[in-house]
Amino acid sequence: MTDLQPFVAGLPKAELHVHHVGSASPRIVSALASRHPDSAVPTDPEALADYFTFRDFAHFVEVYLSVVDLIRDPQDVRLLTYEIARDMARQNIRYAELTVTPFSSTSRGIPDAAFIEAIEDARTAAEAELGVVLRWCFDIPGEAGLRAAEETARIALRQRCEGLVSFGLGGPEKGVARPQFKPYFDQAIEAGLHSVPHAGETTGPQTIWDALNELRAERIGHGTSATQDPRLLDHLAEHRIPLEVCPTSNIATRAVADLDRHPVREMVAAGVIVTINSDDPPMFGTDLNTEYEVAARLLELDERGLADLAKNAVDVSFLDPAGKAKLAAEIDAYTADWLRR
Numbered sequence: 001m002t003d004l005q006p007f008v009a010g011l012p013k014a015e016l017h018v019h020h021v022g023s024a025s026p027r028i029v030s031a032l033a034s035r036h037p038d039s040a041v042p043t044d045p046e047a048l049a050d051y052f053t054f055r056d057f058a059h060f061v062e063v064y065l066s067v068v069d070l071i072r073d074p075q076d077v078r079l080l081t082y083e084i085a086r087d088m089a090r091q092n093i094r095y096a097e098l099t100v101t102p103f104s105s106t107s108r109g110i111p112d113a114a115f116i117e118a119i120e121d122a123r124t125a126a127e128a129e130l131g132v133v134l135r136w137c138f139d140i141p142g143e144a145g146l147r148a149a150e151e152t153a154r155i156a157l158r159q160r161c162e163g164l165v166s167f168g169l170g171g172p173e174k175g176v177a178r179p180q181f182k183p184y185f186d187q188a189i190e191a192g193l194h195s196v197p198h199a200g201e202t203t204g205p206q207t208i209w210d211a212l213n214e215l216r217a218e219r220i221g222h223g224t225s226a227t228q229d230p231r232l233l234d235h236l237a238e239h240r241i242p243l244e245v246c247p248t249s250n251i252a253t254r255a256v257a258d259l260d261r262h263p264v265r266e267m268v269a270a271g272v273i274v275t276i277n278s279d280d281p282p283m284f285g286t287d288l289n290t291e292y293e294v295a296a297r298l299l300e301l302d303e304r305g306l307a308d309l310a311k312n313a314v315d316v317s318f319l320d321p322a323g324k325a326k327l328a329a330e331i332d333a334y335t336a337d338w339l340r341r
Ligand SMILES: [Zn+2]
Pocket: 017, 019, 170, 198, 221, 279
């Protein structure tokens, strides 16, 4: 905990890189496991805390998949989504673009229309009851290949989903070349969706160039390896292509050796727009407030610097102009009020 902790806790924030299933906190997993007593996942909160203590990356994947297995029907999807918004409201996250992987659910037998109805119902309820505005990024799970790409594009384009704003690509990068997904991104962009693939998290800068040149990325998920290529950093700065930086996630997955060596400083020094995000927060033992405190330490920010960081996220989000102006004004008012105390 830092002395900025109370300021960060109350600061209105926007989150642009956070995953749906990856946001299932022990509280939510317990609720889901109670609905499916036949699963191996414990329902008792203490046992769950143990269950969420990862021995290594393979164990993390195992636990993640056991949570995926708890999402079996539209009610599970609705519960997960709404309860994520409740966890966001507690942190004063006012707007989030949640990365959702419809393929994980439709390939497990949830019809796509029912899946979309469930997330949309949670979205409208979260906005009305919790004051959290949600939008969706439908992402291709890269490890599932072109079949998943085809299915994700089909759901994104054929189903009417009001909250959908962008199209993404996640999963492992090694052995999953970005250019093969170009036709699906082309379709999504043509239909008015924004392009936000993950790139340069676990592979080098070429993956980021591919995301820019082949997938026409408007923001980059992670982009950690961008600092290995000065020409790329210049390009990102010049074209105002933001990076969605997730510091603690990068340590948990060993994309970066330790926090003090995180390249976020070099990104900012090069003039690249940086946003701070939590990725799979409960799975990495973090939340967005903690990530803001980490950023404050790494970038030596005070309250004003943190407010600017929050406004960066609002500015490069896919929220409508009126929504952006309102949230930016809230950040300014909160910060001015805090500094006057
Ligand atoms: Zn991610």
